[in-house]
Amino acid sequence: MNLKTKKVLVTGADGFIGSHIVEALLTHGCNLRAFVYYNSFNSWGWLDTLPHEVIRELEVFSGDIRDPNGVLEAMKGCDVIFHLAALIAIPFSYHSPDSYVDTNIKGTLNVLQAARRLGTERVLITSTSEVYGTAQYVPIDEKHPFQGQSPYSATKIGADRLAESFYRSFNTPIVIVRPFNTYGPRQSARAVIPTIITQLLLGQTDVHLGCLRPTRDFNYVKDTAEGFIALAESDSAVGKEINIATGKENSIEDVARILVSELNPNAHIITDDQRLRPEASEVFRLVGDNTLITTLTKWRPRYELRAGLLDTIAWFRQSENLARYKAWLYNV
Numbered sequence: 473m474n475l476k477t478k479k480v481l482v483t484g485a486d487g488f489i490g491s492h493i494v495e496a497l498l499t500h501g502c503n504l505r506a507f508v509y510y511n512s513f514n515s516w517g518w519l520d521t522l523p524h525e526v527i528r529e530l531e532v533f534s535g536d537i538r539d540p541n542g543v544l545e546a547m548k549g550c551d552v553i554f555h556l557a558a559l560i561a562i563p564f565s566y567h568s569p570d571s572y573v574d575t576n577i578k579g580t581l582n583v584l585q586a587a588r589r590l591g592t593e594r595v596l597i598t599s600t601s602e603v604y605g606t607a608q609y610v611p612i613d614e615k616h617p618f619q620g621q622s623p624y625s626a627t628k629i630g631a632d633r634l635a636e637s638f639y640r641s642f643n644t645p646i647v648i649v650r651p652f653n654t655y656g657p658r659q660s661a662r663a664v665i666p667t668i669i670t671q672l673l674l675g676q677t678d679v680h681l682g683c684l685r686p687t688r689d690f691n692y693v694k695d696t697a698e699g700f701i702a703l704a705e706s707d708s709a710v711g712k713e714i715n716i717a718t719g720k721e722n723s724i725e726d727v728a729r730i731l732v733s734e735l736n737p738n739a740h741i742i743t744d745d746q747r748l749r750p751e752a753s754e755v756f757r758l759v760g761d762n763t764l765i766t767t768l769t770k771w772r773p774r775y776e777l778r779a780g781l782l783d784t785i786a787w788f789r790q791s792e793n794l795a796r797y798k799a800w801l802y803n804v
Contacts, residue, residue, distance in 0.1 A: 473594060473705050476501045479549055483507040483537055483583065484556030486517025488658045489598075489651070489696060493554055494519065496697040498529055507546045507557065510534040518658045521793075537579035544586040551593045552704055555583045558598065558631075561662040562622045562749065563804045569623035576627035577634065584638045584646070592645070596704055597635040599650035599713065600628050601689065601758050610721070611761035614650070614713050621753050632713065639711050647703050648713035652760045656693030656780060657787035661803040665690075665781070668728050669788045670799035672735040679732065679739055680802070682747035684725035689717045689759045692780030695773045702769035709768050717760025718773045730781055746802060 480497055484490040485506035497504050508516045516532060535542035537557040547553060559565070559575045580597060587595045604612050605619025620626030638644040655665045664681065671679050691699075699716035703709045725741070732739045748754075765771055775783075788794050 473552070473707060475552060475701065475705055478551035478593070479503045479505065480552045480554065481505045481507060481547055481550040482554040482556065483546075484558060486515075486519055487556060488518065488660055489654055489693060490556040491518035491522070491658060492656070492693045492697045493556070493700055494530070495522065495526070496694070496701060498526060500701060504529070505531040505533055505546070505550060507533050507535060507537070509557070510536055521658070537582065538574050540582040540585065543582040544589070547583070547586045547590055547592065553583060553587060553592055553595045554700060554704070555580065555596060556598045558628075560624065560660070561804065562602070562624045563662070565622055565624035572623050572627040577630045580631035581634055584634060584644060588638060588642050588644050594704060594710065595635075595644065595646045596700060597631065597646055597648050599632050599648050600625070601650060601652040601715070601717070601760060602755060603629045603632060603650070604758065606755050607757040607759065610757065610759050611717070611719055612715070612759060613761040614715060614764055621755055636713070645710045647709045649700055649703055649716065650713055651696045651699065651716040652689035652691055652718070652758060654691050654693050654696045656784050657793070659693070661797045664724055665727065665731070665784065666788070666797065667799070667803070668731045669735070669785055670794065670797045672731060672739060673788055673794055674799045676799070677736070677739050678742050679728065680742050680744040680747065681724065681728060682744065682749065683754060684728065684741065684743060685723060686754060686756050687721045687723045687759065689720060690722060690727070690777055690780070691716060691718055691773065692775035692783070695775055699765060699771050702771040703765065706768045712764070714765050714768070715760045715762055716765060717762045719760060719762050720777070721759035722777060727777075727781070730778060731785070734782070734785060744802070
């Protein structure tokens with residue numbers, strides 16, 4: 473499939489990864505519609521920070537992924553759907569699991585139902601490496617068992633299995649895209665890398681974090697966006713669930729020490745009890761196998777971890793960007 477000849481809809485276009493995918497698709501020459509979360513401020517989230525000449529190229533649809541009528545309207549006339557709209561924060565899912573079911577499972581069902589009704593040519597469903605839970609073997613390939621270690625991960629497992637069922641039951645042309653830990657400019661304050669960078673840039677000498685032992689496979693957001701596009705254009709990806717991963721493993725402490733060395737070598741890393749997840753809920757090890765995506769597409773990760781972190785730091789150093797974050801709070 474050549475996306476340049478298609479009308480593309482991105483749900484969650486106002487979010488972190490979604491906004492980067494919007495930029496990448498526009499660079500790719502796509503005819504694009506962006507689905508953003510309706511609100512009384514008429515905010516388009518991170519899309520509002522893009523240059524005006526970029527925003528004017530967009531057709532923006534404001535709605536709610538939980539509303540089947542709005543989702544159907546947004547998808548009309550679109551050939552390809554990049555479905556990213558979701559609730560993502562793990563700690564918030566502990567006390568508000570209903571909202572995760574409504575958004576992540578029912579929202580995905582709305583997209584799948586509309587795709588079936590409209591005859592959509594391709595639907596990319598955004599998964600997460602969290603569906604695997606703590607690694608039972610490494611690197612984690614797509615045959616690894618699933619384990620819902622948080623309400624968030626459980627709802628993403630549910631959404632993935634719904635997508636699989638629509639492919640098997642109705643031949644809906646879905647691709648389940650499973651990025652490992654994406655980081656970069658515009659990431660939520662609830663993620664660990666923005667948490668560290670913002671505390672350091674605001675002059676804190678004690679950097680408060682949760683558990684430092686977990687390891688992750690960190691993917692720079694531009695690599696993740698290119699992975700989505702490569703999978704959308706691969707006819708062989710239809711019906712499959714596919715990792716976007718570097719195959720490299722770094723602990724939270726490793727990343728924190730890189731950032732401290734770049735921003736304030738005199739800072740101390742402190743484990744804050746309120747930031748610790750329940751022991752059985754913490755995912756202690758994630759590192760992905762990218763054999764399938766590199767076999768099906770020409771995608772390869774381009775950014776080494778330190779290079780991606782330096783780009784991310786540079787973005788946060790801009791005062792208008794840093795001002796959007798409340799580093800003195802624990803953002804649940």
